[in-house]
Amino acid sequence: MPSTRYEFFANLFLHGEDSPFLLLDGDKTIHYSEFFERAVRLLNHLVRQGARHGDRVIIGLENRPEYLELILALALGGMTACPVDPAVSVVQLDKAKRVANATMAITSYDQLAYALDTSIPDCVHQGGMSDPFLVVFSSGTTGAPKGIVQSLENFFAAAKAFAGAVGLQPGQVTLHNWPMFYNAGLFNLFACPLLSGGVIAVGKRFAAKNLGDFWADLARFRPDSLYLSPTMAATLAKTYRFFSADLEPLQRARIISTSSILYPAIKEEFLRVLGAPLLPCFGITELGGSFTIGDADSGPFSVGKVMADVGVQIDDQADGELLVQSPYMALGYLAEGGGIDYFDRRQPFRTGDLGHVRDGELYISGRKKDSIKKGGEMINLAEVEDMVHATQLCEECYAVGKPDLFWGETYDVFFVPPAGGNAQAIKDELSRLFNASLPQSQRPDQIHAVSEVPRTSSGKPIKRLISYEVAQ
Incomplete structure (x- = not known):
């Protein structure tokens, strides 16, 4: 050079x-x-x-x-x-x-x-x-x-x-x-x-x-x-x-x-x-x-x-x-x-x-932060997200880890319903999906519908901030 x-x-x-x-x-x-x-x-x-x-x-x-x-x-x-x-x-x-x-x-x-x-x-x-x-x-x-x-x-x-x-x-x-x-x-x-x-x-x-x-x-x-x-x-x-x-x-x-x-x-x-x-x-x-x-x-x-x-x-x-x-x-x-x-x-x-x-x-x-250890068992949150994406039930889906007193770590699932979609019906479908596809120890703690996902200026989701929308 x-x-x-x-x-x-x-x-x-x-x-x-x-x-x-x-x-x-x-x-x-x-x-x-x-x-x-x-x-x-x-x-x-x-x-x-x-x-x-x-x-x-x-x-x-x-x-x-x-x-x-x-x-x-x-x-x-x-x-x-x-x-x-x-x-x-x-x-x-x-x-x-x-x-x-x-x-x-x-x-x-x-x-x-x-x-x-x-x-x-x-x-x-x-x-x-x-x-x-x-x-x-x-x-x-x-x-x-x-x-x-x-x-x-x-x-x-x-x-x-x-x-x-x-x-x-x-x-x-x-x-x-x-x-x-x-x-x-x-x-x-x-x-x-x-x-x-x-x-x-x-x-x-x-x-x-x-x-x-x-x-x-x-x-x-x-x-x-x-x-x-x-x-x-x-x-x-x-x-x-x-x-x-x-x-x-x-x-x-x-x-x-x-x-x-x-x-x-x-x-x-x-x-x-x-x-x-x-x-x-x-x-x-x-x-x-x-x-x-x-x-x-x-x-x-x-x-x-x-x-x-x-x-x-x-x-x-x-x-x-x-x-x-x-x-x-x-x-x-x-x-x-x-x-x-x-x-x-x-x-x-x-x-x-x-x-x-x-x-x-x-x-x-x-990411390491996208994998959690729940009761000693590693759970890959990206694979959970891909499972939901395959159903095409929602516009976006993200699994976000969180600390848990009993398990050490667990996670919640957040999804954005499609325009005109019934959030509760989608939540019920996702719950049935997880019950049928995952052992109980790997299922999410909670499932939340959100209207939008906070993003960086380049369009990447800021997963650590998604839970704030639910609290508002």
């Missing part, structure tokens, strides 16, 4: 200068060289606003092509991008600025301008590839969010390795329909296509209330690759009957499932209704991003094969916790005062996920 940031990005963007890089609405195209020049002009504007090498910059913006240009501008300048959900409150934004020790916050596109100057500013030549590049605030699905600091070198090296494992080819189109402040929006949908010489179709951000936009983007861009979370996939399968969409653009694409566990019931229903297989993958932000990829034949709860340069082991003394050794590991977590608590790169990373390896494939059965 080149030793300077300018050399690295110039090799990527200027060698394929006449190739399209971004596809936009209205048949507009931004080529590789044009994208690079716009990023340099944007960087010159930021330098005139006082930005310097080593600065941390909070980004609270909605999806637009300029967002990706800003990411490149900051990377060129040796500044650290700190993306946050643009919907955060002022209090949350101030907290992010304080935690990151940020010198600048960009929360409106009105703050951006493109200088006429296309010369390379001095900051581009300061520092090296190992400098911090990105702070990703973790989703906080099971605890308080953390600021994960990644270097430019490891982030893009991980993206190159994953793009190779997936088989991305030059000129292939990847649909970008995820939040750009989310790690997948930058790793899977920006860096991976870039490192493979691909094309990014900037579509509408996926939203359950605007599913017509998703089908329209598929027809317009006809991507070779796209990413869906299991929740997105389940939503599309359940609602397809309301759309007269052509399935051919979906079926021709490589569809990768990421973000959370791909339940077998969701995978099977997506294939049955839409005729397209979902390919599982697995990644951890602290380890650079995605590092496994499966295929259409991957078994239930398989996340596919692990990339060649990533090592995995299972700690049987910790209930089967997955440990990972990766050359793409992030630098560490943000510390008080803006410093970095560096990871010990000599030790494997404890993921908090439970898994096992069989026939060369990695299987993930859930």
